[in-house]
Amino acid sequence: MIPCINCAGPFVDRYTEILAAVILAGELSIVASHAAGDFTNAHMRFGRS
Numbered sequence: 001m002i003p004c005i006n007c008a009g010p011f012v013d014r015y016t017e018i019l020a021a022v023i024l025a026g027e028l029s030i031v032a033s034h035a036a037g038d039f040t041n042a043h044m045r046f047g048r049s
Helices: 012-036 038-045
Strands: none
Touching: 012 038
């Protein structure tokens, strides 16, 4: 159950596990690109500040 949004049901726990895994994968990808220097290079190349 997700009490903060008043959500309940049999698949809520599985949904939150999948959502957490997707967010963690995204965060790990960002950290890896920072470590490799790709994140900064891409922002400089495409003119993002």
